[in-house]
Amino acid sequence: MKSTTEKPEVAVTLGEDYPEIRESVRRICADFPSAYWRDIDKHEAYPTEFVQAMTASGFLAALIPEEYGGAGLPLRAAGVILQECHDNGCYAAACHAQMYTMGTLLRHGSVDQKIKYLPLIARGELRLQAFGVTEPTTGTDTTKLKTRAIRDGDHYVVTGQKVWTSRAEYSDLMVLLVRTTPLEQVTKKTDGLSVLLVDMREARGHGMEVRPLPAMINHNTTEIFFDELRVPVANLIGPEGKGFRCILDGMNAERILVSHESIGDAKWFIRTASKYASERIVFDRPIGMNQGVQFPIARAYAEMQGAEMMVRKAAALFESGLPCGEDANIAKLLASEAAWHAAEACMQTHGGFGYAREYDVERRWRESRVQQIAPVSTNLVLAFIAEHVLDMPRSY
Numbered sequence: 203m204k205s206t207t208e209k210p211e212v213a214v215t216l217g218e219d220y221p222e223i224r225e226s227v228r229r230i231c232a233d234f235p236s237a238y239w240r241d242i243d244k245h246e247a248y249p250t251e252f253v254q255a256m257t258a259s260g261f262l263a264a265l266i267p268e269e270y271g272g273a274g275l276p277l278r279a280a281g282v283i284l285q286e287c288h289d290n291g292c293y294a295a296a297c298h299a300q301m302y303t304m305g306t307l308l309r310h311g312s313v314d315q316k317i318k319y320l321p322l323i324a325r326g327e328l329r330l331q332a333f334g335v336t337e338p339t340t341g342t343d344t345t346k347l348k349t350r351a352i353r354d355g356d357h358y359v360v361t362g363q364k365v366w367t368s369r370a371e372y373s374d375l376m377v378l379l380v381r382t383t384p385l386e387q388v389t390k391k392t393d394g395l396s397v398l399l400v401d402m403r404e405a406r407g408h409g410m411e412v413r414p415l416p417a418m419i420n421h422n423t424t425e426i427f428f429d430e431l432r433v434p435v436a437n438l439i440g441p442e443g444k445g446f447r448c449i450l451d452g453m454n455a456e457r458i459l460v461s462h463e464s465i466g467d468a469k470w471f472i473r474t475a476s477k478y479a480s481e482r483i484v485f486d487r488p489i490g491m492n493q494g495v496q497f498p499i500a501r502a503y504a505e506m507q508g509a510e511m512m513v514r515k516a517a518a519l520f521e522s523g524l525p526c527g528e529d530a531n532i533a534k535l536l537a538s539e540a541a542w543h544a545a546e547a548c549m550q551t552h553g554g555f556g557y558a559r560e561y562d563v564e565r566r567w568r569e570s571r572v573q574q575i576a577p578v579s580t581n582l583v584l585a586f587i588a589e590h591v592l593d594m595p596r597s598y
């Protein structure tokens with residue numbers, strides 16, 4: 203077993219860390235009450251005003267180093283920002299990519315690329331909200347993706363299709379994973395993939411078409427079609443053929459950050475369910491007096507507390523520069539399940555009113571479910587733990 207559990211030198215903070223950040227995020231969220239989110243959901247719109255407020259506050263630039271105009275905060279602080287949004291009824295998933303998709307550029311981009319893009323992203327003048335990896339025919343089997351980029355002088359010519367590319371209609375840039383060397387010509391299947399930074403403002407109508415993909419939640423997802431789109435070679439991030447590694451490098455940070463969103467969701471559901479259970483009178487007494495009503499909420503709370511400890515641990519390991527693959531994956535698994543169990547308890551507690559839009563439960567219930575599928579599905583997390591922690595044979 204290669205567990206990373208024993209890390210005595212890493213301290214995990216308890217309680218309300220980053221209180222000023224929390225307070226400031228709460229103030230922003232107060233301007234975007236549930237009526238705002240219901241309306242956005244109803245019209246499948248983009249929460250532009252919320253994203254603008256988060257951008258103006260500098261929170262979306264939390265992870266960009268100060269030398270590039272960002273706040274240069276630790277990962278945990280960024281996680282707290284996302285968690286507070288979700289805990290306070292907002293949907294940070296509408297803009298969380300601006301926070302972490304830039305990590306690929308930060309870690310693997312050239313100095314010129316960083317100087318060119320990061321300050322603009324930090325100021326919110328450039329939106330980097332789109333991350334194109336998933337394809338319709340290959341799904342989780344990323345190394346088989348079919349979008350091809352063929353070198354032609356100073357450009358790559360890109361042809362193929364992506365699916366589930368979130369927020370593409372509201373982004374200026376996209377981090378795009380493509381195959382530059384055919385699978386048959388590489389010795390390792392993870393080789394031959396490359397990362398391109400696509401300027402979507404130039405690409406639209408010139409070899410790139412973005413089509414909205416209506417979905418169960420308002421996540422502004424799209425399908426993107428590439429037909430001989432020309433991308434300058436200068437926009438290659440990291441070495442050609444090593445793009446899979448560049449993307450993989452960011453996975454732990456991404457998993458830890460979205461886990462914070464799940465913890466925020468779980469807290470919202472538990473608070474909302476407890477309040478309703480205490481106030482709703484049926485059979486002349488609060489429904490929360492029944493153990494059948496209160497126990498699922500209490501259990502969800504216990505699960506959330508356990509998951510939150512794991513999220514904090516994963517973030518602490520990440521910040522210490524220690525291996526955290528195991529912890530980031532477990533945090534993602536436990537947090538997404540804690541959120542879902544809390545969502546279920548909240549829905550059941552509300553009975554028929556759980557279905558009434560004005561209570562927000564059904565919308566948030568739909569939204570919280572996605573964390574078990576995206577950005578990585580639960581099975582793939584379990585496969586990682588089985589193979590990389592428990593030394594069992596690779597299952598796929």
Ligand SMILES: Cc1cc2nc3c(=O)[nH]c(=O)nc-3n(C[C@H](O)[C@H](O)[C@H](O)COP(=O)(O)OP(=O)(O)OC[C@H]3O[C@@H](n4cnc5c(N)ncnc54)[C@H](O)[C@@H]3O)c2cc1C
Nearest residue numbers: 333334335336341342366367368421575576577579581598
């Ligand atoms: C709302 C939303 C937003 C998204 N945003 C983005 C985005 O911005 N960018 C992007 O690139 N992608 C995005 N995705 C895609 C998401 O990352 C994928 O849906 C997810 O990775 C799973 O891929 P798939 O849907 O093709 O499922 P598949 O690969 O078809 O898998 C289907 C099911 O089979 C299971 N499965 C497959 N193979 C195995 C195996 N070997 N062992 C065990 N189980 C297996 C999976 O766990 C899953 O449950 C988004 C998806 C959604 C729903």
